[in-house]
Amino acid sequence: MANVKVGISLFSLGTPYLKGQLDLEGVIKTAAEIGAEGYEIVATQMIPSYPFVSDEFVSFVNECKKKYGIGPICYSANMDRGLLKDRDLTMDEMLARAITDVVSANKLGCTVMREQYLLSPAGLERLVPYAEAYNVRVGIEIHNPETPITPAILDYVDVIEKTGSKYIGFVPDFGCFATKPNKPYWDRALAGGATVEQLERCAQLRYDDVPMEEAMKIMEAEIEKCPALIAALNSMYGFVQFRKNCKKELEGLKRIMPYCFEMHGKCHYVDENLHEASIPYEEIIPVIAQSGYDGFIVTEYEDEGGYDAIEQTRRHVAMVKKLLNQSI
Amino acid sequence: MGFAMRMNFVDVVVSDSLKHYYVDGKKMGYQFDIRLSYYRGQFLSAIDQFGVKVDGFDVPAERIRFCINGKEFGAAELDKCYSEFWQAIEPATIKVIYPGSLPSGEHRIDVTLFLRAPYMPIGPDHQYMPIDSCGSKMMNIID
Numbered sequence: 001m002a003n004v005k006v007g008i009s010l011f012s013l014g015t016p017y018l019k020g021q022l023d024l025e026g027v028i029k030t031a032a033e034i035g036a037e038g039y040e041i042v043a044t045q046m047i048p049s050y051p052f053v054s055d056e057f058v059s060f061v062n063e064c065k066k067k068y069g070i071g072p073i074c075y076s077a078n079m080d081r082g083l084l085k086d087r088d089l090t091m092d093e094m095l096a097r098a099i100t101d102v103v104s105a106n107k108l109g110c111t112v113m114r115e116q117y118l119l120s121p122a123g124l125e126r127l128v129p130y131a132e133a134y135n136v137r138v139g140i141e142i143h144n145p146e147t148p149i150t151p152a153i154l155d156y157v158d159v160i161e162k163t164g165s166k167y168i169g170f171v172p173d174f175g176c177f178a179t180k181p182n183k184p185y186w187d188r189a190l191a192g193g194a195t196v197e198q199l200e201r202c203a204q205l206r207y208d209d210v211p212m213e214e215a216m217k218i219m220e221a222e223i224e225k226c227p228a229l230i231a232a233l234n235s236m237y238g239f240v241q242f243r244k245n246c247k248k249e250l251e252g253l254k255r256i257m258p259y260c261f262e263m264h265g266k267c268h269y270v271d272e273n274l275h276e277a278s279i280p281y282e283e284i285i286p287v288i289a290q291s292g293y294d295g296f297i298v299t300e301y302e303d304e305g306g307y308d309a310i311e312q313t314r315r316h317v318a319m320v321k322k323l324l325n326q327s328i
Numbered sequence: 329m330g331f332a333m334r335m336n337f338v339d340v341v342v343s344d345s346l347k348h349y350y351v352d353g354k355k356m357g358y359q360f361d362i363r364l365s366y367y368r369g370q371f372l373s374a375i376d377q378f379g380v381k382v383d384g385f386d387v388p389a390e391r392i393r394f395c396i397n398g399k400e401f402g403a404a405e406l407d408k409c410y411s412e413f414w415q416a417i418e419p420a421t422i423k424v425i426y427p428g429s430l431p432s433g434e435h436r437i438d439v440t441l442f443l444r445a446p447y448m449p450i451g452p453d454h455q456y457m458p459i460d461s462c463g464s465k466m467m468n469i470i471d
């Protein structure tokens with residue numbers, strides 16, 4: 001039986017935080033009020049002593065836990081391979097950065113860390129002894145356009161199974177199961193003068209797996225009339241791409257479920273009836289509820305559409321809880 | 329600079345931040361604050377292009393001091409600052425060495441600032457998503 005807890009990535013409340021409407025304590029307090037049982041923190045966004053965790057910050061986090069009842073459950077790392085001006089970081093240098101993040105995650109009390117795919121399977125393998133020593137399970141995020149069955153992800157599966165380590169695995173992001181066009185990009189194109197008919201033609205090209213260059217050519221005349229279509233079409237082939245259905249991808253998720261340390265409940269728009277516009281939560285949540293998964297689903301509202309971040313996060317948490325209850 | 333991603337939450341040039349700064353009791357120049365136009369902080373080495381114009385004139389790079397984390401760097405040094413992290417919510421103070429400073433009244437500040445998203449490659453050979461963090465503002469200089 002699955003034991004699923006519901007959390008919030010504080011990234012979801014990034015807009016009010018960056019605008020100064022909420023400070024970090026306000027963000028944590030809001031997450032608790034919305035119903036999070038724990039939170040993920042994007043280190044480069046909200047840890048004031050990044051890339052380190054200061055004693056002062058640990059005290060602050062503990063103080064907040066006392067006041068609001070929730071603490072950090074996942075340290076979200078970035079792999080800044082392009083940090084240097086003239087060249088990419090070497091694997092040794094990336095490993096050093098990842099070890100710094102593991103040390104920081106441990107100091108913050110997190111036993112899960114999100115890592116990004118620029119740390120290669122071989123790099124992840126080299127991180128194993130440090131992840132084990134510091135008791136931090138490091139999960140590579142599976143982010144659209146990757147899915148649990150794309151070759152790049154299967155290469156990590158090989159390393160996880162070869163090492164047999166319980167300390168390396170995945171953090172799937174539900175955005176990779178999208179079956180409909182992304183609403184904020186769609187709406188932006190409409191606002192830019194595109195018609196529903198034009199956008200539906202673009203979406204159909206994506207559904208039909210027409211290669212991007214060809215799709216651009218087919219839509220060339222329309223794009224000339226309405227340049228806003230370019231961004232919409234680009235997005236359909238980029239980080240918010242979608243397919244007719246996600247059955248194969250969900251089968252892939254079942255296979256890697258034993259290696260999943262946390263789930264990113266991505267959302268771009270949840271309506272008042274608690275339905276996400278492009279990601280089929282009604283299909284995804286039962287798969288998790290019926291697995292042996294023991295961990296968090298963490299809401300990750302990505303503010304592309306300028307909706308109220310707190311309200312969207314609240315709706316998403318309510319949606320996940322509702323679907324979990326229905327799936328028992 | 330071709331396409332660059334823009335993620336803007338606050339003004340890059342911070343309102344009411346333009347003022348004279350003093351050394352040995354004399355006006356040594358002027359300073360103002362800037363914020364990153366991005367959702368997360370950045371190491372200074374992720375800055376690809378940085379420049380300042382005041383009232384339409386380019387400020388020589390060697391006169392620009394980039395102040396952050398209690399330290400002060402020359403514009404030419406930024407790309408070596410790969411362990412100096414600029415927090416997303418912390419303003420950096422830009423000082424321009426200009427003895428006597430600007431005349432009182434209103435001045436136009438234009439900041440050119442392009443960075444790269446160092447975790448977001450867009451092609452081979454060290455190509456990363458460019459981020460536009462430019463900003464402009466008219467401000468009265470204060471003491």
